[in-house]
Amino acid sequence: MYVIMVYDVAVERVARVLRVGRKYLTWVQNSVLEGELTGSQFERLKAEVREVIEESEDSVVFYRLRSRDWVERQ
Numbered sequence: 001m002y003v004i005m006v007y008d009v010a011v012e013r014v015a016r017v018l019r020v021g022r023k024y025l026t027w028v029q030n031s032v033l034e035g036e037l038t039g040s041q042f043e044r045l046k047a048e049v050r051e052v053i054e055e056s057e058d059s060v061v062f063y064r065l066r067s068r069d070w071v072e073r074q
Contacts (some may be wrong), residue, residue, distance in 0.1 A: 001036070001037060001038075001039070001042065001064050001065065001066060001067070002034070002035070002036055002037075002064070002065040002066070002067055002068045002070070002071060003025065003034065003035060003036075003037050003042060003045075003062055003063065003064055003065075004032070004033070004034045004062070004063040004065075004071075005021055005025055005032070005033045005034070005045075005060065005061070005062050005063075006031060006032050006060070006061045006063070007021070007031050007049075007058070007059065007060040007061070008031060008058065008059045008060075009053055009057075009058035009059070009060070010054065010057055010058060013052055013053060013054070013058065016052045017049060017052055017053065017058075017060070018033075020045070020048045020049055020052055021033040021045070021049070023045075023048075024037060024041055024042075024044070024045045025037070025045075034071075036067075036068065042062075042064070046062070
């Protein structure tokens with residue numbers, strides 16, 4: 001599956017969220033990562049992100065697509 005991860009987290013957690021995200025995805029621009037993942041990789045990514053963020057203050061959104069073919073970047 002193709003995953004796009006977008007995050008808005010407190011300044012003190014930005015570097016940690018980015019570090020976790022870059023283990024699985026490619027950093028595209030500030031607060032945006034994307035790439036191909038297996039189902040198990042996606043579950044591990046979500047679990048690791050949950051360990052870093054404060055759910056009451058931070059926001060992390062994942063967009064899942066069947067493949068990169070469904071994405072048109074401009």
